[in-house]
Amino acid sequence: MDAYNTAGSNYLPTAFSSLTPQFGHGTDSNSSGCSLDSMSGGDAGVAGPRKQMPRQKINARERCRTFNVNAAYEALRILIPTEPVNRKLSKIEVIRLASSYITHLRSTLIMGTDKSPCLLQHSGKCKSEYGLARVSICTFCMKQK
DNA sequence: TAGGCCATCTGGTCCT
């Protein structure tokens, strides 16, 4: 299931390999280290023979956008506890684990304990705010011993 | 080698 990990650990985006992306503080989506000036370089030679000017610009902008998306992923990624600690999560793992981690933290708040709060909450004593007793196995509860 | 993950390109759509 979660067999995919660490695969792209040292995967270096070709267009950004020279940029040394400033991951980490990507809360500001506009200023997270991507500028068109620095990346509209002369690649993208795929386009037609001559009319590549507008296409290059669009491609560079899209690369910039992808860069910002990845910065946001990275910002989220570092908030998620992993095992081992430096395990690189894929994007889909980031989304899924962030979701379950938020649920876990919310259960911690509600139950007032960090000892398997999700299991306690779903054991029947306490239902969610919507009255639904969700049966789920919390990765973060299981991790604690 | 197959499958997973990813970056990039590209065209379409929506918004300002």
Added chain:
DNA sequence: AGGACCAGATGGCCTA
């Protein structure tokens, strides 16, 4: 009109 966003296609890299 130009920019932002999105999804599909494509090809490369990496691991089992």
